[in-house]
Amino acid sequence: MVTARVFGFFKKSRPPADEPATAVPAAETAAVPAAAGEPAIPPAATPPAAAEPAPKSSWAQRLKQGLAKTRAKLGSQIGGLFGLGRKIDEALYEELETVLLTADVGVDATAALLDNLRRKVKKQGLTEAPQLQDALKEALTELLAPLEAPLSIDGRRPFIIMLAGVNGAGKTTTIGKLTHLFQSQGHSVLLGAGDTFRAAAREQLLVWGERNGVTVISQEKGDAAAVIYDAVAAARARNVDVVLADTAGRLPTQLHLMEEIKKVKRVIQKIDPEAPHEVLLVLDANTGQNLVNQVKAFDDALGVTGLVLTKLDGTARGGAIAAIAQARPIPVRYIGVGEGLEDLRPFVARDFVDALFAA
Ligand SMILES: Nc1nc2c(ncn2[C@@H]2O[C@H](COP(=O)(O)OP(=O)(O)OP(=O)(O)O)[C@@H](O)[C@H]2O)c(=O)[nH]1
Ligand SMILES: [Mg+2]
Numbered sequence: 001m002v003t004a005r006v007f008g009f010f011k012k013s014r015p016p017a018d019e020p021a022t023a024v025p026a027a028e029t030a031a032v033p034a035a036a037g038e039p040a041i042p043p044a045a046t047p048p049a050a051a052e053p054a055p056k057s058s059w060a061q062r063l064k065q066g067l068a069k070t071r072a073k074l075g076s077q078i079g080g081l082f083g084l085g086r087k088i089d090e091a092l093y094e095e096l097e098t099v100l101l102t103a104d105v106g107v108d109a110t111a112a113l114l115d116n117l118r119r120k121v122k123k124q125g126l127t128e129a130p131q132l133q134d135a136l137k138e139a140l141t142e143l144l145a146p147l148e149a150p151l152s153i154d155g156r157r158p159f160i161i162m163l164a165g166v167n168g169a170g171k172t173t174t175i176g177k178l179t180h181l182f183q184s185q186g187h188s189v190l191l192g193a194g195d196t197f198r199a200a201a202r203e204q205l206l207v208w209g210e211r212n213g214v215t216v217i218s219q220e221k222g223d224a225a226a227v228i229y230d231a232v233a234a235a236r237a238r239n240v241d242v243v244l245a246d247t248a249g250r251l252p253t254q255l256h257l258m259e260e261i262k263k264v265k266r267v268i269q270k271i272d273p274e275a276p277h278e279v280l281l282v283l284d285a286n287t288g289q290n291l292v293n294q295v296k297a298f299d300d301a302l303g304v305t306g307l308v309l310t311k312l313d314g315t316a317r318g319g320a321i322a323a324i325a326q327a328r329p330i331p332v333r334y335i336g337v338g339e340g341l342e343d344l345r346p347f348v349a350r351d352f353v354d355a356l357f358a359a
Helices: 059-066 068-081 090-102 107-124 129-147 171-184 199-212 224-237 255-271 285-302 320-327 349-356
Strands: 159-164 189-194 215-217 242-247 278-284 306-310 332-336 344-346
Touching: 059 068, 059 349, 068 090, 068 129, 068 349, 090 107, 090 129, 107 129, 107 320, 129 320, 129 349, 159 171, 159 224, 159 255, 171 189, 171 199, 171 242, 171 278, 171 306, 171 332, 171 344, 189 199, 189 224, 199 215, 215 224, 224 242, 224 255, 242 255, 255 285, 278 285, 285 306, 285 320
Parallel strands: 159 242, 159 278, 189 215, 189 242, 278 306, 306 332
Antiparallel strands: 332 344
């Protein structure tokens, strides 16, 4: 498929007069890539081929590998507490509490986990420290289970997914990986370059589009809402299955930017009142417990329906997922453990916990 095209039918799919004035005239809708002189794509934006995982390594292996740092912090330290010969006593609970707190699990989730653990210990009549490991794995799996709710795109066409998040969280990379994932499931995909602040951001999305052989709707000028409007209209006209709408990074404290992204959502709703069908908040796992604040703020502003936790491979702070589960249990649709196309998969609580405690 030809990439990065903008088609003439845009003119026909222009919004009627009562539609938002944000949709730019077709004449301004420019085919990309942009002219020479545009900034080069930053190296970080296009993962080198070397970053692709070896095809033979299974997801379970990559997940285990990806969680190595968090495991070293959390799993291994906990394992160290549960040595043979040690009894379950108050001192053990206190040490466990410290480990959980230092692994970004957060005060509330730590308290909830320990409560649950104490109940299990009582109920099952456990006395030996090594028995606590399995009970803790169970408690953690129970805490994370409500986050396990895979995204289903069935029943809506186009299924419109809008991505949001702070700068550098991994939104655009996640779009590249999701495109690959949906295509591997036989779905057609179209991308909307809603990050209109930086030319490099547009270019980055175009590269992902090219890699996956999908159309990217982009404008050199114009606001995010207009571009995404065009992308949704194009997807409808072409009967595309999934639209992935990229947006610029923003902090929830940047109120004008939060208003801008709310507008993107409103404009999508002009085409389909039930859309966007998914508002995905992309989170950088390195952020640790502050993720909870990000989740709350974006959710309050936008109504977040799913989370993507990226960069678990680069951080020891993956325990923060427990803090999110306790504070605002929005489904974690996907987790990212690397820069390769295959390094994004649905979140499965038990697999995650198993990988955390793997030998
Ligand atoms: N190691 C690793 N790196 C990742 C992962 N996801 C994204 N990255 C890297 O994180 C950096 C930022 O990713 P982007 O996708 O550009 O982030 P963004 O949220 O679109 O950033 P802005 O558009 O600037 O707000 C890039 O270097 C990516 O390769 C991941 O799961 N693991
Ligand atoms: Mg981006």
